[in-house]
Amino acid sequence: MSILDHWHPVALSRDLGKTPLGVRLHGRELALFRPKSGGVAALTDVCPHRRMRLSVGKVVGDCLECCYHGWTFAADGSGESPGTPKLRTRAAAYEVREAHGVLWVRNFGANTRFPDDFVGQEQGYRLMVLLAHDVSSPLELVLDNFNELEHTPTTHGMFGYRLDRMHEVQAEFSPSDDEVWIEYHGPSKAYPWLFRTYMGLDRAPIFHVRGVTRYSPVHTFGDYHWTHSRTGKRSWIGVRNAHFFTPLDDGNTRIFTFSFMKLSNPCFNPILNVVRPFMRHSINKEVMEDKRVLDGLADKTPTLDGLKLSRFDRVLGLNRERIERVYRREKPSTLHSGNGSCRCGELNGAHEKRFTMAPAKPDRTADIT
Ligand code: FES
Ligand SMILES: [Fe+2]
Secondary structure, eight states, X not given: OOGGGSOEEEEEGGGOOSSOEEEEETTEEEXXXXXXXXXXXXXXXXXXXXXXXXXXXXEETTEEEOTTTOOEEOTTSEEEOSSSTTOEEEOOEEEEEEETTEEEEEETTOOOOOOOTTOOGGGTOEEEEEEEEEESSOHHXXXXXXXXXXXXXXXXXXXXXXXXXXXGOEEEEEEOSSEEEEEEEEEBOOOOHHHHHHHTOOSSOEEEEEEEEEETTEEEEEEEEEEOTTTOOBOSEEEEEEEEEEEEETTEEEEEEEEEEEESSGGGTHHHHHHHHHHHHHXXXXXXXXXXXXXXXXXXXXXXXXOXXXXXXXXXXXXXXXXXXXXXXXXXGGTOOSSSBOTTSOBTTOTTSOEEEOOOOTTOOOOOO
């Protein structure tokens, strides 16, 4: 199995118009275009004639015409030369699907499930925001950031936990063979009065996150809600954020963010159209804050060797093992030393064990290395 057998999101639908679009996926350059008769096609972005970029060509009928000598290529990659009509060629072609506002690509003939597990329509979620951000960090480090929430007090301005009460936050990780569930509960940051009133929250609500990470392709999605700190009453708004992580190459990753919202009473759903611009601004700001730290990391080696990991970082090792085994389809033997000090961050063969991390005492240093 090749890594390109997974359905990777590569571009937002709105970014592909009448002209071709060049995108990158695992170090390969692809040219996307819309054939006139419908659908979307993806070819390698190199003309087999003299290696011009096909993405700077133009769409003619159902074909992509190379701008250098005018050779044309159909969606299946078959090409012909106008100057030498019997000279046929072929450019590598990929299967494309357009769904949920995104263009997804995989190898033709691959037998992988389309990853639409995140949508949540049956649970009442409505898509509010769809964004793409490029960060200059490898896949593993980007996923780290979206699965541990210890960074939220200092990295983020709005969502997440309070730094002075971070030790009260419960973190629970539940791995199975091909997914890892994460759960966080703890004192939220304080919100502005208007937001608090809109959400029906008190000054110090409890912030709850429950999510899952899966690896074909690598993506994570989680449900967020708040409860009143004294009454335990649940907020009338729930949020789901889904993030897909597409490696552009070994050191750069594109993050696709789908943000959903649901109201406890669907009669009020028209309000969602009013809050959409605010939500778009907030989600974009939050992801840009993640991008700032990911772009700024001093060392972008994905290994966990030599790091001083906290109780929140257990998920990092769980993810690495599954990225290697499920996503990259590599044998995990290079990750696990078997001598009790595993490179994946787990302790003493505890890879498949359910972890329930009790809140730490304020004066105790959580130390699992
Ligand atoms: S390089 Fe594409 S037609 Fe010649
Ligand atoms: Fe973050």
